[in-house]
Amino acid sequence: MAESPTEGHPDKVADLIADALLDEFLRKDPYSRVSLEVMVISGMTFVAGHVSTEGYVDIPGIVRSTIKEVGYNRPELGFDADASAVIISIEEQSPEIVLGLSQEGAGDTAVVIGYACNETESYMPxxxxxxxxxxxxxxxxxxxxxxxxxxxxxxxxxxxxxxxxxxxxxxxxxxxxxxxxxxxxxxxxxxxxxxxxxxxxxxxxxxxxxxxxxxxxxxxxxGGPVADVGQTGRKIVSDAYGDTAYSGGSAFSGKDPTKTDRSASYLARMMAKHVVAGGFAERCLVQLAYAFGVSEPIAFDIETYGTEKVEKERIKEALREIFPLNPRRMIEFLDLRKPIYKKTACYGHFGKEELPWEKLTKLEELKERLGGGIQ
The missing domain is CATH 3.30.300.10 (GMP Synthetase; Chain A, domain 3)
Incomplete structure (x- = not known):
């Protein structure tokens, strides 16, 4: 089973606001460090977190324009963009996190999952x-x-x-x-x-x-925030693959790409999609684990559920050679310092062809390395 909330669902309103703010920070300063949490309830929006940036963002303005875009623009709906109070509590990012990132390490400790299958044209379940x-x-x-x-x-x-x-x-x-x-x-x-x-x-x-x-x-x-409080990160399974694949457990929205629980999830999906699109397996799950401040994954594995056409270890080794697993190089490879995140906040982070991690840019190289059958 799988569920998908509309953008007017209170939790999705929160995710949309968080990613709309992230996009604006990245638009003003591509190297902004952003970690935001949003909560919406009748008449109020709370924005809290840590941000380091060289740009200025009109946070209340972005919040209200996002709420209005969703459709909460009439008093009778109980949650009105123009009438919503915006309460902000934002501090500068911890200097210890900055130090870890300056050493090209992961910006967070995370276990991430990427998945693809041949059930649909988008390689989604x-x-x-x-x-x-x-x-x-x-x-x-x-x-x-x-x-x-x-x-x-x-x-x-x-x-x-x-x-x-x-x-x-x-x-x-x-x-x-x-x-x-x-x-x-x-x-x-x-x-x-x-x-x-x-x-x-x-x-x-x-x-x-x-x-x-x-x-x-x-x-x-x-309905909406007047009937139920909404918060960022409460729909992580519907954001990913439904109940078909595991979840790494981390939320995506409101986090800049130095947070590996977001960026590495995108790379893992790209790797899994290449395996299935190349015909090397009917289903593929990629698992990566990162530790804060460490420049390479501390764990990497794949699962092909017995559907592989090429030996699984060969696939795994080819993926490791082709795709950049270092956090900084991963960000550069996927071009993640752009304001592209608002479009991920609703209707899933995967399966949308316009997103960079959905592109099959390494497919020919993977085919060259894996060639024909099992050896």
Whole structure:
């Protein structure tokens, strides 16, 4: 099973604000060191953390413009961009962290996971891929005005039935969609089944056993931060691969790329994707571990679940030779000092072709090194 919240979900509002602020700091100073936490609740947004930068950022302005962009721009929603108080507590980054980074070491201690499989064109697991498409479709219908009765909060959950590692059909599709009070649940379900489910989920995955539910608990008028507090980093599984792969346990949003729990997660995904895209395995999980201040990973391993077409140790050695595992070189290789992070905060950090860690730039080199069959 996999879930995907819409951008109006309170936890995603917090992630969006954190990454919008990170982008602005990097836009003003690409070498900004940023570690931010955001909490949103009715009428208030809290921003706290540590920042070292040469640039100035209008934090309240970025916070309010992000909230407005999500769609919280009317008092009746209970969380209004113009009326939200912004409370800030930011200090300079610890000099001990600065010292560790100056020695080209990792900016944090982290265990990270990268994963890819051949279930979808994006090399992402089918459940999380469908969940992201469904929740994004909800948001798109609302933001383009085609479904003005929808409100920003929402979520999609998808369960897929498998035979071994092969997806057979979608077992459950559950949509939670915040809506205006004058919309009946019956009309809402009819509309979302036609305009969301049928437009997103390929018909080959729909069977007579597929169950579709819309707002199974009933009315969903009160939502967003007025109904539930939101915080950064509380959707790490939906940010990654759903329940198909392990999670390293760390959140991504609000952290600059010197934090290896973010940057190394991106590199690990890129490595895993190369393995599957090259046809060397049907599934690949890459595990990396970093210690603060240490310039190389303290652990590196891969798992191909018995689907490898080339000996696993050969794949592992080729990945180590081709991809830069040093934190500084990793940042340079992926060009991570640019303001690209806001687009990762919702609908997953992986599977979006425009992001640098999704590019197959080393595929030909990997093929040259691994060549044909098992030796």
């Amino acid at each position: 089918l459940p999380i891929s469908l969940a992201h498409f469904l929740s994004k479709k909800l948001a798109d219908l609302r933001k383009t005005g085609r479904a003005p009765f929808l409100r920003p909060d929402g979520k999609a959950l998808v369960t897929v039935a498998y035979e071994g590692t092969k997806p057979l059909f979608v077992k459950d599709i559950i949509l939670f969609a915040q809506h205006d009070p004058d919309v009946s649940l019956e009309k809402l379900k009819e509309y979302l089944v036609e305009e969301v489910v049928k437009k997103v989920v390929p018909s080959r995955y729909i069977s007579k056993e597929t169950r579709i539910l819309v707002n199974p608990s009933g009315r969903f008028v009160l």
